[in-house]
Amino acid sequence: MKIFLAQQNYHIGNFEYNAKKIIDAITAAKAQQADIIVFSEMSVCGYPARDFVEFNDFINKCYATIETIKEHTENIGVLIGSPARNAIKEGKDLFNAAFFLYNKKILAEVHKTCLPTYDVFDEYRYFEPAYDWNIVDFKGKKLAITICEDIWNLGDNPLYRICPMDELMKHKPDLMLNLSASPFDYTHNEDRKAICKANVLKYKIPLVYCNAVGSQTEIVFDGASLVFDKYGNLCKQLPMFAEALESVKINDDGTCVESIIETVDVLPNEELNPNVLDYDLNINEIYDALVLGIKDYFKKMGFAKAILGSSGGIDSAVTLAIACDALGADNVRAVLMPSPYSTEHSVNDAVALSENLKNTYDIIKIKDVYESFLQTLKPTFNDLPFSIAEENIQSRTRGNLLMAIANKFGYVLLNTSNKSELATGYGTLYGDMAGGLGVLGDCYKMQVYALANYINRDKEIIPVNIITKAPSAELRPDQKDSDSLPDYSVLDKILYQYIERRQGPQEIKTQGFDAALVDRTLKMVNNNEYKRNQFCPIIRVSSKAFGVGRRMPIVGRYLN
Numbered sequence: 001m002k003i004f005l006a007q008q009n010y011h012i013g014n015f016e017y018n019a020k021k022i023i024d025a026i027t028a029a030k031a032q033q034a035d036i037i038v039f040s041e042m043s044v045c046g047y048p049a050r051d052f053v054e055f056n057d058f059i060n061k062c063y064a065t066i067e068t069i070k071e072h073t074e075n076i077g078v079l080i081g082s083p084a085r086n087a088i089k090e091g092k093d094l095f096n097a098a099f100f101l102y103n104k105k106i107l108a109e110v111h112k113t114c115l116p117t118y119d120v121f122d123e124y125r126y127f128e129p130a131y132d133w134n135i136v137d138f139k140g141k142k143l144a145i146t147i148c149e150d151i152w153n154l155g156d157n158p159l160y161r162i163c164p165m166d167e168l169m170k171h172k173p174d175l176m177l178n179l180s181a182s183p184f185d186y187t188h189n190e191d192r193k194a195i196c197k198a199n200v201l202k203y204k205i206p207l208v209y210c211n212a213v214g215s216q217t218e219i220v221f222d223g224a225s226l227v228f229d230k231y232g233n234l235c236k237q238l239p240m241f242a243e244a245l246e247s248v249k250i251n252d253d254g255t256c257v258e259s260i261i262e263t264v265d266v267l268p269n270e271e272l273n274p275n276v277l278d279y280d281l282n283i284n285e286i287y288d289a290l291v292l293g294i295k296d297y298f299k300k301m302g303f304a305k306a307i308l309g310s311s312g313g314i315d316s317a318v319t320l321a322i323a324c325d326a327l328g329a330d331n332v333r334a335v336l337m338p339s340p341y342s343t344e345h346s347v348n349d350a351v352a353l354s355e356n357l358k359n360t361y362d363i364i365k366i367k368d369v370y371e372s373f374l375q376t377l378k379p380t381f382n383d384l385p386f387s388i389a390e391e392n393i394q395s396r397t398r399g400n401l402l403m404a405i406a407n408k409f410g411y412v413l414l415n416t417s418n419k420s421e422l423a424t425g426y427g428t429l430y431g432d433m434a435g436g437l438g439v440l441g442d443c444y445k446m447q448v449y450a451l452a453n454y455i456n457r458d459k460e461i462i463p464v465n466i467i468t469k470a471p472s473a474e475l476r477p478d479q480k481d482s483d484s485l486p487d488y489s490v491l492d493k494i495l496y497q498y499i500e501r502r503q504g505p506q507e508i509k510t511q512g513f514d515a516a517l518v519d520r521t522l523k524m525v526n527n528n529e530y531k532r533n534q535f536c537p538i539i540r541v542s543s544k545a546f547g548v549g550r551r552m553p554i555v556g557r558y559l560n
Contacts, residue, residue, distance in 0.1 A: 001141060001175070004029040004037040005236075007223045007244045009214030011300050012046030013058065015065045019044075022080060023072050025245050034247060035139060036077040040212035040221075041148055041181040042096070044069075044082035047212060048181070048219070053083050053094060053126050066099055066106075073101040077138055081147065081179045083127075084109060091128035098145055098179050100136050108136045113164040114149035119549040120183060120219055120540065133167035144173035144205070148180040165203060175205055175250065181212040184222035184241075184289050185543045186282040193226065193234065200228045206254050213243055215296035218537045218547055220289045230254030234261055241288045277496040279446040283454045286447070286541045287322070290439060293539035294326035297437050298412065307411035309398050309432070310334035310354065310361065312346030313471060317353050317462045318448050319416040319439045321455045329359040333411060336363045337398045339370060342474050345465065352463045362405075366397045373397065391475035395431030403434060412436040415536055420445040420488055422535065422546055423495045424521070425528025426481070432473075433535060441538030442545040444492040445471070486517055494521045500544045529554045 006025040010018045022039060029037040041047055044065050045058070052058045062082045069080060077100060084097035096112035111130035115123035136143040146164050165176070176199070182192065200207050206229050213223030220241075227236035227248045235256035238244040249257035298304065306323050310316045316334075323332045336350045347363070354361040373393045374381075381389070406413050415435025417427050419442055427433045440448055452462050471481040471488075485491060494513055497503040498521075505522055509515045529552050538547050 001035045001139065001250050002033060002247055003177075003208055003227075003250060004032075004034045004245060004247045005208065005210045005225045005227070005238060006037055006039045006043075007210060007213050007225045007238045007242075007246075008039065008043065009243050009296070010040075010043060010046040010212070012049050012216060013052055015045065015061050018046060019065050019068050022069055022078075026069070026072050026076060026078055028245055029247070030074075030076050032247060034076055036079065036177070038079045038177055038208055038210040039081060039179065040210050041081040041098075041179045042083070043080050043179075043212075046216065047081075047221075048120075048216065049083070050122075050126075059083055059085065059094070066101075070101050070104050070106065073104055075103065077102045077107070079145065079177060079179065081181075084111065086128050088131075092126065094127050095130065096123060096127045096147055098147055100138070100143075100145065102138070107138070108134075108145070110134075110136075110145045110147070112147035112149060113162055116148075119544065130164065133164050135168055135171040135173045141175060142171060142173040144168040144171075144176045146176065146178050148178065148182065165199070169203060173205060174254070176200075176203065176207040178207065178209045180209060181221060183540065184220045184285070186286050186289075186541055187543060189222070189224055189240070189282070189285070192224070196226055196228060197232045197234070200230065200232045204230055204254075206230050206250050206256070208248065208250075213241065215289075215293040215539070216300075217297065218293075218540050218545065220293050220540060222285070222289065227256060227258075229256045229260075235259070237261065240285065241292045275501060277444070277493055277500075279444070279450045279492075283447070283450045286443065287451060287454055289541050290322050290443075290451075290539055291326045294323055294414070294437065294439065297537075297539075298327060301412075303412045305331045305333065305409070305411045306414050307333045307335065307402060307406050307409075308414040308416060308435075309402055310336050310350040311342075311474070312336075312348075312350040312353075312466060314445075314448055314452055314462075314466055315418050315421075315440055316350075316416045317466045318451050318455065319414055320353060320359065321357060321461055322439060322451075323414055324357045324359055329357050332357075332359045333405075333409075334359055334361040335402060335405065336361060337366050337401060338363070339366050339394045339397075339474065341394075341476055341479070345469075346474060349463045349466050353461075353466065356461050356463075364401060366394065366401070369397050369401075370394055386476065391473070392428045392431060394475050395428035395473075397431075399428075399431040399434040414439050415441065417441055417535075418445050418448050419443055419542075419546070420485075420492055420495060422532055422538075423499065423528075424485060424491070424524040425531055426485055427531065429531055429534060433531065435536045438536050438538035441535070442541045444495065445488040446492050486521065490517070491521060494518060495525070498522055498525060499550070500542060502544075526552075526556065529556075 084095045098110040100108040113130040209226045212221040225238040235258045413435045415438045418440045
């Protein structure tokens with residue numbers, strides 16, 4: 001049986017666009033005598049559609065698109081994903097479904113059983129779990145069709161008392177076909193392969209796993225679709241972060257015509273232990289995810305040009321380099337806004353960076369604007385000593401200037417804050433926290449340095465001085481980040497334990513961290529939830545990013 005995997009980048013709610021991509025892939029597969037072509041989860045409407053699925057008109061368009069696609073299925077089985085109405089009317093109105101089309105008919109409709117309700121997922125809000133499980137007979141083969149669920153270990157959740165593959169195995173299927181929309185995080189790729197192999201070894205039949213690719217606001221889907229033969233050998237892997245249309249031939253005995261490309265461990269490699277923060281771990285994949293995140297956000301929103309503040313610091317430098325890669329240097333504008341406390345070398349470094357990248361840049365000194373604010377506020381400030389208020393005036397002045405230029409010329413402001421700063425509240429609301437998209441908001445400070453070194457892997461793009469100098473906001477004389485924050489190499493590890501691993505204060509202290517430092521760090525994180533609640537969308541590259549995947553009470557108190 002010749003099966004094509006269509007790893008495609010969809011646009012949520014853009015039905016004509018999605019349908020054209022799907023039909024073009026079907027046409028290409030038919031030209032190569034494919035038996036089946038498999039698309040990813042919710043391919044008809046894009047994933048995650050969230051509250052769009054609550055609109056009856058949206059569901060009508062899903063069905064109309066399926067009808068359009070159905071007309072192109074002569075002599076080829078087509079497996080697509082879409083919401084489906086619940087005809088029984090027990091429970092919720094919709095299923096997360098897969099439609100198997102053949103010869104202009106709907107041959108089968110399959111419903112997802114295990115609906116994820118963790119991190120960025122909230123499927124139980126919208127969909128009813130499946131209540132029956134049947135194989136699809138096609139060209140003498142029994143197909144077990146599942147939707148993402150059997151690729152992941154969801155059995156411990158009481159919602160998932162029924163494993164759909166266990167039910168389907170009662171019908172003795174020959175092949176597993178899985179439609180997926182599995183988001184990227186930098187520990188996930190090897191884990192995914194290991195779990196896929198574990199499923200194959202359990203059921204002893206081949207697996208064709210088609211994953212979505214592309215960025216949907218904060219969530220990046222990395223593709224990397226997989227094919228395993230019945231012995232658990234990886235026979236095909238599609239590229240990460242790119243669309244692809246590739247075929248595999250599966251023999252009647254459950255082996256693949258393609259040669260084995262990799263031996264996958266059932267358990268992930270120890271080097272990918274998610275309990276440990278490794279700053280360099282898969283840094284190339286993080287970089288590619290951020291590039292795709294920017295590129296798709298702009299393309300799907302209809303934006304063309306970006307602007308950002310370039311300070312001569314590591315965060316803005318890395319953001320600028322990634323933005324130029326994603327959008328092209330001609331479409332990125334950097335604004336250097338030195339204050340009375342900015343050092344000359346910071347300005348020179350920022351200029352050198354833009355000249356290396358060949359992007360447009362402006363130098364706008366904020367001294368006069370800043371002093372005008374101080375003069376206006378002088379009667380109210382009543383000669384009180386210099387404090388964070390004066391520091392934040394500089395940051396908000398920069399934010400206002402950036403937004404003014406963005407409004408005048410149609411730019412979107414990219415935010416340059418990193419995860420360490422956002423976690424601890426080391427940022428100014430309506431100042432350096434302004435922006436339409438957070439590029440580094442899911443990268444800890446030490447990961448930002450790793451990204452800088454990756455960007456410079458072939459030649460110096462980011463000036464070395466930016467990488468080696470002590471980080472500073474330069475909002476007062478001789479200021480350093482270390483005046484307000486613990487050393488990033490220690491801080492990031494504490495934050496990782498608290499945010500990604502959800503370890504409590506006592507658990508973190510038992511790992512050898514200073515008790516007072518742990519208490520201080522967690523207090524900063526909890527006290528600054530109100531700031532993060534007002535932040536822009538962040539491109540997700542970790543297993544627990546700020547935003548939709550981390551929902552904490554603003555007024556909560558949790559320390560020990």
